[in-house]
Amino acid sequence: xxxxxxxxxxxxxxxxxxxxxxxxxxxxxxxxxxxxxxxxxxxxxxxxxxxxxxxxxxxxxxxxxxxxxxxxxxxxxxxxxxxxxxxxxxxxxxxxxxxxxxxxxxxxxxxxxxxxxxxxxxxxxxxxxxxxxxxxxxxxxxxxxxxxxxxxxxxxxxxxxxxxxxxx
Amino acid sequence: xxxxxxxxxxxxxxxxxxxxxxxxxxxxxxxxxxxxxxxxxxxxxxxxxxxxxxxxxxxxxxxxxxxxxxxxxxxxxxxxxxxxxxxxxxxxxxxxxxxxxxxxxxxxxxxxxxxxxxxxxxxxxxxxxxxxxxxxxxxxxxxxxxxxxxxxxxxxxxxxxxxxxxxxxxxxxxxxxxxxxxxxxxxxxxxxxxxxxxxxxxxxxxxxxxxxxxxxxxxxxxxxxxxxxxxxxxxxxxxxxxxxxxxxxxxxxxxxxxxxxxxxxxxxxxxxxxxxxxxxxxxxxxxxxxxxxxxxxxxxxxxxxxxxxxxxxxxxxxxxxxxxxxxxxxxxxxxxxxxxxxxxxxxxxxxxxxxxxxxxxxxxxxxxxxxxxxxxxxxxxxxxxxxxxxxxxxxxxxxxxxxxxxxxxxxxxxxxxxxxxxxxxxxxx
Numbered sequence: 001x002x003x004x005x006x007x008x009x010x011x012x013x014x015x016x017x018x019x020x021x022x023x024x025x026x027x028x029x030x031x032x033x034x035x036x037x038x039x040x041x042x043x044x045x046x047x048x049x050x051x052x053x054x055x056x057x058x059x060x061x062x063x064x065x066x067x068x069x070x071x072x073x074x075x076x077x078x079x080x081x082x083x084x085x086x087x088x089x090x091x092x093x094x095x096x097x098x099x100x101x102x103x104x105x106x107x108x109x110x111x112x113x114x115x116x117x118x119x120x121x122x123x124x125x126x127x128x129x130x131x132x133x134x135x136x137x138x139x140x141x142x143x144x145x146x147x148x149x150x151x152x153x154x155x156x157x158x159x160x161x162x163x164x165x166x167x168x
Numbered sequence: 169x170x171x172x173x174x175x176x177x178x179x180x181x182x183x184x185x186x187x188x189x190x191x192x193x194x195x196x197x198x199x200x201x202x203x204x205x206x207x208x209x210x211x212x213x214x215x216x217x218x219x220x221x222x223x224x225x226x227x228x229x230x231x232x233x234x235x236x237x238x239x240x241x242x243x244x245x246x247x248x249x250x251x252x253x254x255x256x257x258x259x260x261x262x263x264x265x266x267x268x269x270x271x272x273x274x275x276x277x278x279x280x281x282x283x284x285x286x287x288x289x290x291x292x293x294x295x296x297x298x299x300x301x302x303x304x305x306x307x308x309x310x311x312x313x314x315x316x317x318x319x320x321x322x323x324x325x326x327x328x329x330x331x332x333x334x335x336x337x338x339x340x341x342x343x344x345x346x347x348x349x350x351x352x353x354x355x356x357x358x359x360x361x362x363x364x365x366x367x368x369x370x371x372x373x374x375x376x377x378x379x380x381x382x383x384x385x386x387x388x389x390x391x392x393x394x395x396x397x398x399x400x401x402x403x404x405x406x407x408x409x410x411x412x413x414x415x416x417x418x419x420x421x422x423x424x425x426x427x428x429x430x431x432x433x434x435x436x437x438x439x440x441x442x443x444x445x446x447x448x449x450x451x452x453x454x455x456x457x458x459x460x461x462x463x464x465x466x467x468x469x470x471x472x473x474x475x476x477x478x479x480x481x482x483x484x485x486x487x488x489x490x491x492x493x494x495x496x497x498x499x500x501x502x503x504x505x506x507x508x509x510x511x512x513x514x515x516x517x518x519x520x521x522x523x524x525x526x527x528x529x530x531x532x533x534x535x536x537x538x539x540x541x542x543x544x545x546x547x548x549x550x551x552x553x554x555x556x557x558x559x560x561x562x563x564x565x566x567x568x569x570x571x572x573x574x575x576x577x578x579x580x581x582x583x584x585x586x587x588x589x590x591x592x593x594x595x596x597x
Contacts, residue, residue, distance in 0.1 A: 015357055015446060019556040020563075024535035027205050028236055028244045030212070042558040062358035065391060066554060067535070068293040070209050070309035091362050091393055092293060096309035146192040146323070157217055160315045164219040 005082040005103065005122040006132075007054035009114050016043060016059050017066040018093065022075040024067075035071055036078025053080040056122065058114045060086065064093025073097040083122050085129060085140070087111050098147065099156045105129060105140035113138070170421020172329035173396050174364040177304040177418050181287045189328035189427070198286040198303075200316045201230045203272055203531075204237070204244075206291025207251040209310035214317055223258045224320030230262040230281055231255050232272035235531045240538040270503025270529030273297040273471035277381065278505055280410025284399035284417045289316050294471050294553065296387045299365075300380035301407060302399030302417065307388065327364045327393045328427035330355075334369035336435030341588035343481070344379030345473060345551065345571035347371070348386045349440035350432060353450025361391030363427065366420065371434045372397065377406045378477040385472045386553050389447040439587060442569035445557045453574065453586050461568065461584040465548040466497045466575050467560075469527070470534045473551035474502025476509045478572040483515040485576035485590055486522040492582030497524040498533060498540045524579070536561045549578050 020042030022035060029035050040047035040057075057063075057076065063086035064072060073096050076084065083103040097104045103124040110129045114120065118133040127140035143151065153159050171179065175187050182193040202210055214220050223229055231251050236244035248266075255263035262281060269275045273294050276282050284302030288295065291313040298305035308322070316322050332351060351365075365387045372380070380397050387395025397403070399417050407415070438452040468482050479501060491497050499519050501507040507529060510516050516526050527533070533540025534552040542548055542561035548568070550560065555567035570578075573587035580590065 017554075017556040019536070019554065019559045023558050023563075024537050025541070025561075027535075027537070028208075028240070028247055030208055030247075042556075042563050045563075062361065062391065065357055065361075066293065066388075066556060068206065068291060068295075068307040068309050070206070070311060074209075088358070088361070090358070090391060092307055092309060095312055099309060099311035144192070144325075146325075156311050156315055157213065160220070160319060161218045163319055164217070168219060 005054060005056070005124065007052065007056045007082055007120060009056050009058045009116060009118045009120050010047065010051065011114060011116045012043065012057065012059040014060040015062045015065055018064060018069050018072040019066055021064065021072040022069065027069055027071055029071070032074050032078035035075035036080065039075040039079035048079055051079050051081065054082045055080065056120045057081055057084045058111055059084065060111060061088045063089050065090035068092045070096045070100065073100050073102045077102045083124060085110055098151060101155055107138050107140040110138035169425050170423040172364065172424040172426065173366055173398060173418055173420040174304055174329055174394060175326060176420065177285055177287060178324065178326055180416065187326045189326050191326045193324055193326060194321050195287055195324055196321055197289055197316055199228050199230060199281060199288045200313060201232070201272060201276065201288065201290030201292065201295060202313050203235050203292055204233050204247045204251045205235045206310050206313060207231055207254065208247040210291060210314040210317060211250060211254050213311050213314035217314065217318065220318040223317045226259045227261045228320070229260050229317065230276055231260055232264045232269050232275055233266055234269065234271050236537050237266050237530050238528065267504060270506065271471045271474055271531055273385065274474055274502030274506065277301060278503055280407065283407050283411060283413065283415035284403060285415050289313065289322050293388045294385050296392065296394050297381055297385040297471060299384035299387065299394050299396035300377060301403050302397060304394055304396065306394045327362055329364040329366050330360055331366050331368055331426040331429045332432060333429060334371035334432045334434050336371060336433055338371065338434055339437065341439050341573060341586065341591055342437055343571040343573060344375055344382040346437060346440040347432065347434065348383040349442050349450045349569065350437055352386060352389045352448050353440070354430060354432065355390040357389060357446055357448045358391045360387070363392055365390065365392045365395040367395065367397045373400065376477060377402060378475040381475065382472055389553055439571060439574050441574070441584065442555055444555055444566040444568065447554055447569060456584050457586060462547065463495060463549050463578060463582055463584065464546040465540065465542060466495060466579050467533050467540055467548060467550040467552060468572050468575050469500025469502060470552040471502065472553045473572050474500055474506065474529070476506050478551065479506065479510050479515050481572045482576040483518040485573065485587065486579060487518050489522055489580055491523040491579045494582045495579060497579045498527060499524045500527045500533060501529055503529050533560065535559065549575055549584060551575050
C-alpha cells in the first residue's frame with residue numbers, strides 16, 4: 001500500500017470534466033509524463049508549471065465527469081499529483097483512477113475546509129486526511145468491501161492475472 | 169419485489185436469479201468495444217498482464233477506427249496501426265477500418281452487433297447508446313476493457329434505476345434530441361450518476377430507432393451508467409434485419425423497484441438548447457432566441473445525431489437554399505453506410521449545394537480532435553452531446569447543443585433559429 005502522501009492543495013469547483021482534465025487533442029498521447037504536461041489545461045492553463053510532485057487536487061462534486069478516457073487520471077498522475085480529494089467522483093473516472101493506482105478520496109468536509117495552497121497529508125489506506133496548515137483532520141468515506149479488496153490486491157491487473165491463473 | 173430491465177439483464181449475465189442495487193456482480197459480456205484511442209491503452213495493459221495472450225473470444229470484440237481518422241498526424245496513424253495489427257494478430261472478427269465503418273456507436277447497431285438483452289461494454293463513454301435496442305451497455309476505461317478482452321467478464325455494481333416517463337405528442341420542430349436535452353436539464357449532469365435510466369411512455373413508443381439511439385446516447389450526460397429502452401416490435405424488426413443470432417428479450421417486472429420516477433410533459437416542450445458550458449444548461453429555444461446568438465460554425469453529425477434520419481431532416485430544411493455567408497457548416501455522416509445512403513438520396517449534393525462541407529465519418533470535430541476544431545472566441549451550434557469548456561477546441565470557444573433541425577434552420581440565418589419557423593414555410597422543390 002502507499003505510504004503517507006503530502007503536498008499542497010490545488011482547489012477546483014464542481015463538475016471538473018475530462019475535457020478540461022486532458023483536452024481531446026492530447027488523447028493520442030500515451031506517455032504519462034507527456035500527458036502530465038497538459039493536465040488540467042482546459043481549466044487551469046498554468047497548472048503544469050505550478051504543480052509540484054506530491055501535490056493534491058481538491059474538488060467539489062462529480063469530479064471527472066464526461067468521457068471514459070483513461071488518460072484523464074493518467075495525466076493527473078503524470079503531472080506528479082499524489083491524490084485527488086473530492087465530494088464525489090463520476091463513475092468511469094472512479095473506476096479508472098483505481099485501476100491505474102491514482103489514490104482518490106471522497107470527503108465533503110475536507111473539501112469545504114481546504115483552501116488553495118494548504119499543506120495536506122493523506123494516509124490513503126486509512127482514508128485519513130490532515131490539513132497541516134489549519135491543523136484539522138478528516139476521515140474519507142470508506143471504499144465498499146469489493147473495491148477495498150481490489151485496491152489491496154494491487155489493482156485490477158493483479159486481479160485479472162489471478163483469475164487467469166485460476167482458469168489455466 | 170420485481171426487477172427493473174437493467175437488473176434483469178445483469179442478473180442473467182451474472183448467472184443469478186436476482187440482483188439488487190448496490191450488489192457487486194461478475195457479469196459475462198456479449199461484446200467488448202474499443203476505438204483506436206481506448207484500444208491503444210487497453211492493448212498495452214493486456215500485454216503487461218501475466219498469462220494474457222489471447223482475447224476471450226475473437227467474435228465478441230469490435231474494434232473501430234474512428235477518433236483521429238483518417239489519421240490527423242503521425243502519432244494518430246501509429247495508434248490506428250497498433251489496433252489494426254492487434255486485430256489481425258488476435259483474429260478479431262469485427263474490425264472496422266476507415267471506409268468500412270464509421271463512428272463506433274453508429275456502426276455497431278447498423279451491423280447487427282447489438283441485440284436486446286445483451287451486455288456490452290466499450291472503451292468509450294457513449295457506449296450507452298446501445299440501450300436503444302434493449303441491451304445493457306456502458307462505457308469504461310482502457311484497463312477495464314483490457315480485463316474484459318481477456319476474461320470475457322466485468323465486475324459491475326448493480327445500479328439503482330430511475331424511470332423516466334415521456335407522455336404527450338411532440339410539437340412540430342421537436343425531436344428526440346430535444347426530449348433528451350430536456351431530460352439532462354431536468355436531472356443535471358450528475359443527477360443519474362451510478363444509476364440506470366429506463367425510458368418509458370407513449371412518446372417513446374412512437375419514437376423511431378434513430379430517436380432512441382439519440383436518447384440512450386446521452387444518458388451519460390446525466391452521469392448515468394446506462395440508459396435503456398424496452399425492445400418493442402420496431403426494435404426487434406431493426407435487429408432481425410441485421411442478425412440471425414439468438415437473443416433474449418427481457419422486460420422490467422410490473423412491481424420493479426425504481427429509485428425515482430421522473431415525468432416529462434412532452435406536449436408542452438419546445439425545441440431545446442444546451443447553452444455553454446455544460447450539457448445540463450438547457451433552455452427552451454424561445455429563451456435563447458431573445459439573445460440573438462451569432463454563430464461561426466454549425467456541426468451536424470456524431471454518435472448522437474449522425475444517422476440518415478438526421479441528415480434527411482437537415483437536407484429537407486436546406487434544400488435549394490444557401491447557408492448564411494458568415495458561417496461554415498460541417499456535416500458528418502455517422503458511418504460509411506449512412507454516407508452512401510445519403511449519396512443515393514441526393515442528400516450529400518443538397519447539403520454541399522447549400523454550402524455545407526460534407527466530411528468523412530468520424531468523431532474528430534465533436535471532441536476537439538480534428539476536422540472542425542474551434543478557435544478562440546468562436547461559437548458553434550452542434551448536434552453533438554457535450555459542450556464543456558474546450559470540448560470542440562479552444563477553451564475560449566462556446567458550444568451550444570441542439571437537434572439537427574435547429575442546426576439546419578440556424579444554418580440559413582447565422583444565428584440560433586427556431587426550426588418551427590422554417591419548417592412551417594412552404595415546401596421547397
